[in-house]
Amino acid sequence: MRTASDFAPENVVVGTSPRMRAVFDFVRVIGDSHSSVLVTGESGTGKEVIANMIHHASPRRHRPFVAVSCALFSENLIETELFGHERGAFTGAIREKAGRFELAQGGTIFLDDIDDVPLGMQVKLLRVIQNRTVERVGGTRTIPVDVRIITGSKRDLRQLVAEGKFREDLYYRLNVLPIVLPPLRERREDIPVLTDAFLRRFFRQRGENMPDVSPVVRQVFMRYDWPGNVRELENACERMAQTSTCGAIKLGCMAANLLFQAAPAAPAAQPAESPAVGPELEAVDPTPAASSISLDDRLREVEANLITWALRVTTGNKSKAAELLKIKRSTLGDRIQRCGLRVDDDEAAPPTTESPQFAA
């Protein structure tokens, strides 16, 4: 289980990607504020870590930080959990209980999975935010609360508002200061830094120094899509720290699903236009004794060729090249780096053929 100090700013692993640096800079800027923050990001991108950092950066840092997942409770349970209840409010309420809002008095409350809160409950939340008071279930007393509200959402709340699943008025109350956390696959350059930090931590817990990590493991980590984001990476590192038996971290320490999903022959890993690779790959080479081919290198070559082609026809404009390749601009940046292509950073590179180059 995490302790609060894990999230103290000096203990948080800071990636070097521009997108994460922007997030951290923003956290520093809004530290002094008391306004609501909405943190949006896929599961495992670190919404609670950011919420805690905001708390630590604020004048409320010596007061409580209370985190609640709104996905865990039914509507009635969320209500008693957040607002508390009086004695005898319902069967089983044998004694009074303070809600999370009261427990966070003077500090910060982090309401995660706000996108899972049912509409009925949203009205009650709105009232709390507007009046800065809570009423316990079964009670009549109005209890003033001085709490900074940070919410976490894995879905785009604006979209939910458009679909009529989230109250617009509440959305505006919550989204005063928006923070969007990018998925790990869109900031692959942070993977090595995070991997090293996690491994170092897990080996320190075992009282050992971090062993060498084989380049192949790093390669697989860079290529894998990490649907569970940083949390999944952290778990993968914990696993490797536990399973390493030979004083080195090699392929055998890794979870196998990662190995297979990162293997370049996985289906749908290639653009459809790719002429050299097709579904016929499934029909395995009938002469297994033939000399070996590095599928890895071959696929990377195809990828590099297509990127080079796209950059050439768009005269080095990465945004247009990304459109041509039907990938995101940020993904293209990642792929260029992964393939070791050297591209002039200025978007208006000369329209000649030599703008993208293989790195030496």
Place this chain on the structure above:
Amino acid sequence: MVSRERVEGVLQRIRPLMQADGGDIELVGIEGNMARVRLRGMCAGCPSAHMTLYLGVETALREAIHEFERLEVV
């Protein structure tokens, strides 16, 4: 009975990675819908690697070859 080629096809997906890390996975034999493999080189004697490869390769084989039943690491 599953064909050697199809099993090799699945193994071939991770083989370049394993070889790059100083190891290999060798298809020892096929018996009906069951395959036997052996780890070579690095990780060969490591129980963690056996578990990793065993689970991963077996899952991948079942996904790729409908009738595949069981993998044995020898």
